[in-house]
Structure formats: C-alpha cells, structure tokens
Amino acid sequence: MNQKKFYPNYFTYPAIVLFFIFYCIPIIASFVMSFTNWNIKRINSPKFTGLKNFIRLFEDDYFMLALKNTVLFAVATTIGIVVLGLLLALLLNAAIKGKAFFRTVFYLPAVLSLIVVGIMFKAVFKLDGGILNQILNAIGLSGLTRDWLGNGTTAMWSIIFVQVWKWSGFAMAIYLAGLQGISTDYYEAARIDGATVWQRFRKITLPLLAPAFTVVITMNTIGGFKVFEQVYVMTNGGPGNATQVLNTYIYKEFSKGTLGRSSAASLLLFLLIAVIAVIVNKALTSREVEM
Amino acid sequence: MNKKHVKLMISTAMAASMVLSMGAAVRAEEADYSILEGKTISFMTSQAKFFDAYQTMADAIEADYGCKVDFQVVPDDQYTSMTNLKLSTGEVPDVFEQNYPSQNATLNVYEYCEDLSNEAWVSRLVNPDMLKDQKDGKMYALPKESSSGYQVVYYNKALLESCGITDPEPQTYDEFLDILKAVKENSDAAPFLQTNKDNWETQIFMTGGIPITLGDKAAETYEKLLNNEITWSDIPEAEDVLQKYIDLYTEGYVNEDNLSVGYDDAAEIMANGKAAMYLTVDQWATDFGKNHPEVELGSFVIPYGEKPVLPTGNYVQGLFVPNAGSQIDVAKAFLEVWSMPKYQDMYYEANPGYPAFNDVNGGEATPCVQSIVDKYITTGDYVYEINGQLADANGCFNDLWNFYVEAAAGEKEAAAVWEDFQAIYEDYMEQQGFEAFE
Numbered sequence: 001m002n003q004k005k006f007y008p009n010y011f012t013y014p015a016i017v018l019f020f021i022f023y024c025i026p027i028i029a030s031f032v033m034s035f036t037n038w039n040i041k042r043i044n045s046p047k048f049t050g051l052k053n054f055i056r057l058f059e060d061d062y063f064m065l066a067l068k069n070t071v072l073f074a075v076a077t078t079i080g081i082v083v084l085g086l087l088l089a090l091l092l093n094a095a096i097k098g099k100a101f102f103r104t105v106f107y108l109p110a111v112l113s114l115i116v117v118g119i120m121f122k123a124v125f126k127l128d129g130g131i132l133n134q135i136l137n138a139i140g141l142s143g144l145t146r147d148w149l150g151n152g153t154t155a156m157w158s159i160i161f162v163q164v165w166k167w168s169g170f171a172m173a174i175y176l177a178g179l180q181g182i183s184t185d186y187y188e189a190a191r192i193d194g195a196t197v198w199q200r201f202r203k204i205t206l207p208l209l210a211p212a213f214t215v216v217i218t219m220n221t222i223g224g225f226k227v228f229e230q231v232y233v234m235t236n237g238g239p240g241n242a243t244q245v246l247n248t249y250i251y252k253e254f255s256k257g258t259l260g261r262s263s264a265a266s267l268l269l270f271l272l273i274a275v276i277a278v279i280v281n282k283a284l285t286s287r288e289v290e291m
Numbered sequence: 292m293n294k295k296h297v298k299l300m301i302s303t304a305m306a307a308s309m310v311l312s313m314g315a316a317v318r319a320e321e322a323d324y325s326i327l328e329g330k331t332i333s334f335m336t337s338q339a340k341f342f343d344a345y346q347t348m349a350d351a352i353e354a355d356y357g358c359k360v361d362f363q364v365v366p367d368d369q370y371t372s373m374t375n376l377k378l379s380t381g382e383v384p385d386v387f388e389q390n391y392p393s394q395n396a397t398l399n400v401y402e403y404c405e406d407l408s409n410e411a412w413v414s415r416l417v418n419p420d421m422l423k424d425q426k427d428g429k430m431y432a433l434p435k436e437s438s439s440g441y442q443v444v445y446y447n448k449a450l451l452e453s454c455g456i457t458d459p460e461p462q463t464y465d466e467f468l469d470i471l472k473a474v475k476e477n478s479d480a481a482p483f484l485q486t487n488k489d490n491w492e493t494q495i496f497m498t499g500g501i502p503i504t505l506g507d508k509a510a511e512t513y514e515k516l517l518n519n520e521i522t523w524s525d526i527p528e529a530e531d532v533l534q535k536y537i538d539l540y541t542e543g544y545v546n547e548d549n550l551s552v553g554y555d556d557a558a559e560i561m562a563n564g565k566a567a568m569y570l571t572v573d574q575w576a577t578d579f580g581k582n583h584p585e586v587e588l589g590s591f592v593i594p595y596g597e598k599p600v601l602p603t604g605n606y607v608q609g610l611f612v613p614n615a616g617s618q619i620d621v622a623k624a625f626l627e628v629w630s631m632p633k634y635q636d637m638y639y640e641a642n643p644g645y646p647a648f649n650d651v652n653g654g655e656a657t658p659c660v661q662s663i664v665d666k667y668i669t670t671g672d673y674v675y676e677i678n679g680q681l682a683d684a685n686g687c688f689n690d691l692w693n694f695y696v697e698a699a700a701g702e703k704e705a706a707a708v709w710e711d712f713q714a715i716y717e718d719y720m721e722q723q724g725f726e727a728f729e
Contacts, residue, residue, distance in 0.1 A: 039722050040379050040399050040686075056718065061711075062690075127548040128565075150550030152700065236369070239487065239550040240697030255372030256686050257379060257399070258722050 027270075034264035040257025053264035062241050063265065066249040073160060073245060074224025080164035081220050082213070085171025090205075092172065093179045103176070110170035118233030121162045125149045125234075152242030155235050159243060162230055167223070171216045178212030179205070207287075214284040221280050225273045246272075324624050327358035332625045333384035335363040335377070337370035339554055339574070340388050340608055344641040348634045356628060358621075367489050367554055371397070371689065378403040383613035385622040390440075391432040391609025393678055395424050397685040398611070400431045405612040405619060407431060412630040415648045421605065425682070432609025433626045434647035435638070440604025441663050442499040442676065445576045446568035447480075447561055448587045454478050454567075460591050460599070464535070467593055471544045474567045481546035483539055484566035487699055488553035490692035495570055496593075497695060498676045499602025500532035503595040513680045519727035523709040523716065532595065533705040537698050550700055562586050572604070573660045577642050580657045590659040592667065601667035605679040607647065687719035 034053055038046035057063045088106050092099045109117065124131045125148035133145040148158045186204045195203065228247035231237060237244040237252065244252075246269045253262035336345075341364045349360035363384055365373050371394075377383050378398060389398060398404070401424075408430040413419060417437040423430055451459065451470075454477035461467040474482035486492045502509045505528050515521040523529060539545050546552070546566055557575065560566050562583040569575070576588055592599045610629070612622045628634065635651040643654030645664075656664070667673050678685060691712045697703040703711070720728040 037722055037724075040375065042724060043379070043399075043402065125551075127551060147548045147551050150548055152702065232369075236488075238490070238693065238696060239700050240693050240702060242697075242700075242702075251372065252689070254379075255375045256689070256719070257375055257397075258719070259379065261722065 030263045030266055033260055034267045036260045038260040038263070040259065043259075046260060049260070053261050054268070056261065057265055057268065062244060063249060065241060066244040066246050069156060069243060070225055070227065070245045070247075072156065073163070073227050074221055076157075076160045077163040077167070077224045077227075078217060078220040080160065081167045081171045082216055084164060084168040085216060086175055086209075088168060088172040089175030089179055090201075093176060103172070106169040106172055108169065109166045110173075112166070114166070114229035115233055117162060117166055118230050121158070122149065122234055125158050149235055150239055152239060155239065155243050159227075159230050159234055162234070163224070163227070167220065171220070174212050174216055175209060178209045182208045210284065210287050214281065217284060218277060218281050222273055222277050225269065225276065324356050324628055326621055326624050327352075327356040327628065329357055330618065330621050330625075331359040331361050332386060332622060333361045333363060334610075335365065335374070335384040335387040337365050337367050337388070339367045340370075342578070342638065342642055344638040347641070348629065348637050351634060351637060352625075352628055358625060358628075360625075367491070374398060375686075378613060378615075381615040383615045385616050385618060386610045386612055386626065388435075388608055388610055389432070390604070390606040391434060391611070392422060392424050393604065393606035393682055394685065395426075395431060396682040400424075400611060401427065403613055403615070404431050405614050405623070407433065407612065407623070407626070410623060410627060412627055412648070415630070415650055417645075417647060417649050422607070422609075432611045433630055435608040435610075437607070437645045437647050438603070438668065439573060439607050439645070440676070441573045441660070441668075441673075442495050442570065442602040442604075443573065443576075443590045443592055443660075443663050444568045444570050445561075445579070445588045445590050445659060447564060447566075448589045450474075450478060450480055450564050450567050451589070458589060461594050462599060463594050468542075471539070471542075475544060478567065480564055481566040482544040482568065483546075484557060484560055484569040485545050485549040485699065486552050486554050486557050486569075487549045487696050488551055488556075490689065490696050492554050492571065493695045493699060494678075494688070494692040495572070496536045497529070497532050498678055499674075500535070500593070500595040501526075501529050502674045502677050502680070503600050503602055504528040504532050506596060509674070509680070513677075516681065517683060517725075517727070519717070519720070519725075522713045524706065524713060526709070529709060530705045533695070533698060533708060535595075536695070537705060540699055540701070545699075550696065558582060561588075573644075573657075573663070576660050577644060577657045580659075581641065588657075588659045590663055592663070599667075599672075601663060601673040602676050603668070603673045605675040683723065683725065684716060684720060686723070687715050690715045 033046065035048060035050060036046035037049045037052075092103050092106070096102075127133060127145070127147035127150065130148070132148065136142060136145050146154060149155045182205065186208075187200055190200050190204060226247065227245050228251070231243055231245050231248050232251070235243045237248040246265065250262050250265045250269065253265060334345075334349075341362065345360075345362065349362070353359050371389075374387060374389060375398065377387075383403075395401075406429045407413070410430075410433075412433060413430055416422065416434065419430070421438075422432075422434055446459070448458075451457070451474065454474050456470055456473055459470050461470060471482040474480060505512055505526075508528075512521070512526060516523070540549075546560070552560065554571070554575070557569055557571065558579050561569055561579065562585075570593065576590065579586075579588060592601050594600075610626055612619060612626065616622055630648060632648070632650045632652070635646060635648060639646055639652060639654045643656045644660070645656070646653045655661075678688060681688075691708075694703060694708040694712055698705060698708050717728055
C-alpha cells in the first residue's frame with residue numbers, strides 16, 4: 001500500500017514565529033529606522049527624515065571609499081579563490097601521491113576562525129620581525145620589505161591575500177566534488193577523437209563544472225561584500241580610512257551612536273548584495289549544462 | 292542648664308562629630324555585603340586600562356565576600372565603539388571602565404548609566420567637584436585616580452645621554468626639535484615614537500597642543516565651535532599644531548612602522564632602544580617602570596607655546612554601572628567594596644600614583660611622573676585637553692583622529708583635515724539634535 005504521510009501545518013508554527021521575531025522584525029525595524037534620525041541621544045524619539053540618510057551617505061567621501069574598497073575586495077577575492085581553488089582541485093584530482101594529505105592541508109584554513117587567521121597574519125605582515133619580511137630578507141629581496149599593513153595600498157591587498165588563502169581550499173573541495181561527478185567516459189571518448197588536454201579541459205571539464213562555479217562564485221561574491229572580521233582584526237579600517245569597507249563603516253557609524261545612518265548604510269549593503277547575488281546566480285545558472 | 296549638663300552636651304557633640312568624621316569609612320567596612328555572596332561581576336575594560344593589580348583586588352574580594360570578577364578586556368582600538376554598542380543595545384556588563392567625566396556625553400550616561408551620587412564612597416573622594424557631571428552635577432562613576440592624563444614625552448635616559456643630551460627640558464618648540472635632530476644624527480633609534488595603529492595615541496599631540504596654542508582664546512573658541520559660529524578651518528592655531536605634527540614625519544623623526552604599531556607595542560620598542568621618546572599618558576610610564584625597571588625614563592612636556600605648559604585630561608578612569616544590567620544592586624555593592632582602602636591600596640602598591648579616595652595610600656609615584664606633577668600640577672601650569680572641553684562632540688572625534696593618521700601617512704594636508712572634519716562635525720552635531728546645527 002503506497003500511502004503518503006501528511007503532517008499538520010501547525011508543526012511549522014514555532015519555527016515561523018522564531019523566524020519572524022529574530023529575522024523579520026529586525027529587518028523591518030532597520031528598514032524603518034533608516035528613514036529617521038534615530039541615534040544614541042534620541043533613542044526614544046526618532047524623527048522621520050525621509051531620504052536624508054541615504055543622500056548624506058552618497059555625499060560622504062568615506063562611504064564611497066568604503067563602497068569602492070568593498071567592490072575591489074569582493075571582485076579580487078572572488079577571482080583569486082575561483083582560479084586558485086580550481087588549480088588546486090585539478091592538481092589534487094590527478095593521480096598523485098599523498099593527495100588525501102594535501103587535500104586536508106589545503107582545506108584546513110577554511111575551518112580556522114577569521115579572528116585567529118587575522119591575528120596570525122598580523123604577525124606575518126609586521127614590518128619589524130614579520131615573517132614575510134624575514135623571508136624576503138633571507139632570499140635577497142630586502143628592497144621589497146615594507147610595512148604591509150601600514151600602507152593603504154598594500155594593507156588592502158594583504159587582506160585580500162588572506163581571504164584568498166583562507167577560502168581557496170574550500171572552493172577546491174567544491175570543485176573536487178564537481179570533478180568527481182564527471183564521467184570518465186567523456187574524457188575517453190574525447191581522447192579517442194584526438195582531443196588535446198586543453199581541449200578536454202575547455203570542452204568537457206569547464207562546462208560540466210558550471211554548477212560548482214555557480215556555487216563558488218555566488219558564495220564568494222556575497223562573502224566578499226559582507227567582509228568585516230578580517231578588516232576589523234587586521235587594520236580596523238586603517239591606516240586612516242584606507243581599508244574601510246562597508247561593514248566597518250556601518251560598525252563605525254553604529255558605534256558613534258548614529259543608528260539611523262548606520263541602518264541606512266546596512267539597508268544599502270543588503271540591497272547591493274541581493275541585486276548582485278541574483279544577477280550572478282542567474283547569469284551562471286543559465287550557462288549550466290545537464291550531465 | 293547647669294555646668295554638668297553643658298559638659299555632657301559638649302562631650303556628646305564632640306563624640307558625635309568624631310563618629311561622623313569616621314563615619315563614611317566605617318559605614319563602608321561595616322555595611323552588609325552578603326548580597327555579593329556567590330555572585331559574579333562582569334567587568335569590562337580595555338587593554339590599556341587593565342592592570343594586573345585588578346586581578347589581585349578581585350582575588351581578595353572573592354576571598355572576603357565570595358564574589359567573583361569576570362574581566363572582559365577589549366582591545367584599545369575597539370573599546371569606545373564596543374562600549375557605545377553595548378550601551379545602545381542593552382547587552383551590557385555589570386560594570387565598565389571609561390574616561391570619566393569626559394566621556395559622559397559620548398556614552399550618554401544620562402540615559403544608560405546609574406546615578407551614583409548617593410553612594411557611600413562619594414564622601415571619601417579627594418576632588419568630587421571635578422568628577423561631577425557638568426550638565427546635571429551628578430556622579431556617574433567610581434573614580435580610580437584624583438587626576439590623570441598628563442600628556443608628556445617620556446624618554447629613554449641612557450639613549451639620550453649617548454646622544455649627548457642629559458636631562459633635557461626644552462623651553463621652546465625649536466629646542467624640542469633640536470633634541471630630535473640630535474637623536475637622529477647620533478643614534479639608530481627613531482627619535483619620536485608614534486603608535487598610530489591606535490588613533491587615540493595619534494591625537495595626543497593635537498589634543499594637548501591646540502588648547503595650549505590657543506591660550507586665552509581657548510574657552511571662547513570652544514563656545515563658538517559648539518554654537519556653530521566658526522568652523523574648524525577658522526582656527527589657525529589648530530592648523531599650526533597639526534602642521535608641526537606632520538613636519539615631524541617629513542623630517543624623518545618618527546619610526547617607520549608608526550602606522551602598524553600600537554600602544555601595546557610601545558613599551559617593548561622603548562625598552563629595546565629602538566625609539567628614544569614617546570608622547571603618551573602617565574599610566575604608560577607607571578606600567579613601563581614596573582615591567583622594565585632596568586630602563587630609566589625621564590620626562591618633559593612639549594613646549595607648544597611661549598613656555599612649557601602641561602596638557603592634561605580633565606578625566607580619570609571611572610567604573611560605570613549600566614542601568615540595563617541584570618544585577619544593579621550587586622554591582623553597586625561591588626563598587627563600594629572595590630573602593631575600600633584595603634583593595635585600593637593593593638592597586639596603588641603595584642601602581643603608585645594619586646588615589647581618588649582620601650583614605651587610600653597612593654605610595655611613591657614613578658619619579659618621571661612625580662616630577663611632572665611637582666613642576667606643573669602643583670604650580671598650576673597646566674591646561675585641559677581639547678576633548679573634555681568639547682564633550683558634546685566627542686562621538687565624532689574618532690573620525691578626526693583617523694584624519695590625523697591620514698595626515699601622518701602623507702595622504703592629507705593639515706588644511707584638508709580641518710575642512711573634511713568640519714563636514715563630519717556639522718553632520719554629527721545635527722544628528723545629535725543641537726539647535727545651532729539644525
């Protein structure tokens with residue numbers, strides 16, 4: 001007897017209530033407050049100010065700088081992670097000795113706390129006694145030594161490097177899953193037809209890895225726009241404002257007590273992430289092929 | 292009324308006055324603190340504010356009253372943000388330490404913290420008037436010192452002597468520059484240590500220098516700024532001081548890694564002789580003396596104006612009780628116990644200085660700090676730093692300090708700093724609801 005089991009809807013009510021209280025209400029409240037001058041001094045008497053917070057944000061050079069830095073971070077880290085993760089996956093998908101060990105090693109950074117990673121790399125990038133500068137000195141490249149986190153340009157790229165280092169192994173794991181799902185029949189057939197390694201990669205591997213690309217690119221793009229901990233721990237947005245990103249800007253405004261303004265900035269970040277995630281996901285999904 | 296009665300009345304009055312004079316301390320010792328038994332007090336402070344002696348005091352309090360203290364030590368560069376964030380969200384510790392009373396407005400203690408004016412320890416304070424809030428006259432925190440925040444250059448004596456400079460006391464700004472030049476020419480050390488990773492350190496040069504350079508005009512200037520009658524760019528003295536600060540970098544007097552080292556790194560750098568002098572506050576010198584007794588420090592003030600005048604904070608370290616706390620009565624009882632001479636003496640035994648309470652033994656202060664007190668505090672040759680005078684705007688000063696860092700990094704000129712900060716200042720004051728800005 002093939003009888004389908006049905007559960008009553010009210011089983012979901014507790015979860016819906018919790019979701020509404022802890023997710024929907026804060027989002028709605030944040031949306032409403034972004035149109036007010038709510039701040040630490042007017043905690044009980046915010047006034048409606050229309051679009052003023054949003055206009056001021058776009059007039060603020062430092063918000064625009066944070067936006068620019070965030071976009072740079074998201075794009076650069078996504079490219080770095082997608083490329084490096086793919087290279088690692090291709091390398092460790094081949095029949096090489098100790099590949100299980102290397103897979104574990106490359107995946108390990110993904111399980112480390114962002115705070116721990118940030119503190120660790122602060123020691124790596126130190127001017128005086130930092131590991132990176134010591135290595136450069138040891139191999140005769142003293143001219144390249146510098147205060148990596150004390151310079152606006154190198155500080156941003158140092159943080160980008162840390163993000164790529166941390167998440168490439170995770171991307172590798174997703175690609176590996178994708179690669180192992182591709183039937184070897186395709187490669188054998190292509191080999192018989194005389195296809196080169198590059199042709200096999202371009203015509204078989206890449207198209208069939210499209211779902212993995214969708215996951216990796218979407219996750220890292222969203223993660224890149226949401227960056228906070230690494231910047232906060234390694235530079236706190238500095239030196240000066242050089243590595244300020246949207247989330248550190250929001251945190252700074254929030255801690256200044258300008259709650260309406262920071263809510264407006266949060267809302268903009270939310271919209272930015274939502275729009276980009278939808279576009280990226282749609283564009284990539286449309287290129288996926290059925291296996 | 293016969294003689295016997297008069298004698299009896301006088302004796303009674305004398306006895307009563309003696310009892311009353313001892314009253315406060317005795318009351319504190321005799322009061323019932325059983326409320327503390329089995330409780331844990333969450334105590335939030337920052338790395339720079341936390342001293343090992345706090346743990347000694349906490350251990351003794353636990354042994355005496357069965358009350359544990361859970362110290363939550365937050366990195367300096369995150370501390371003010373963290374405090375504001377916790378207060379505004381209600382996720383608060385039982386007590387927290389902050390600059391007091393200069394941070395009252397920034398923290399909005401009027402709304403978020405308990406009024407402690409009627410606590411028993413208030414009657415034992417050395418200088419209660421400086422500690423009362425300027426707006427409502429209330430007491431919002433239990434102070435640790437009677438005064439603090441002397442902004443002084445502390446130098447490595449041996450290092451300066453090796454450069455041919457003994458016990459320097461520059462009387463003009465040029466003499467100060469001569470000292471830096473001599474160090475640069477005669478040693479490998481950075482003449483002037485700056486720890487700009489913590490922008491609150493960067494600001495010290497300007498925070499102390501501007502009021503001294505303003506001189507008699509200071510009070511009027513602050514009032515005009517708060518009434519939106521002038522802009523920051525209208526204060527040439529502010530630009531002059533900032534330019535002097537920028538010049539220290541362009542002349543090569545500042546350590547190369549200034550943008551990535553912080554307050555916590557300074558002691559090691561100074562002890563290793565990698566830098567000759569450090570402009571900072573007295574707490575640092577006290578701590579340094581304890582951890583590096585082999586290195587002798589000297590001190591002098593930077594003569595920004597016609598003669599050396601000490602810039603000092605009109606604040607001390609204070610323990611606040613947030614009113615969103617889950618055990619306010621316990622926290623208040625804890626403060627009473629914390630203030631007792633038995634425990635305060637433990638702090639001052641390890642960190643001699645200037646206690647807030649008249650029955651606490653401050654011990655012998657670090658010589659390089661004591662000499663500053665003797666020369667400037669006791670003679671009245673001191674000026675309060677700018678932050679305390681503009682307490683209403685304190686919340687946006689962090690942005691200004693970031694601009695100072697950008698100026699130090701060569702990314703902003705002095706005039707641009709004030710121009711850019713004016714926009715932030717106006718916006719912040721408007722958001723805070725100050726009429727002159729609306």
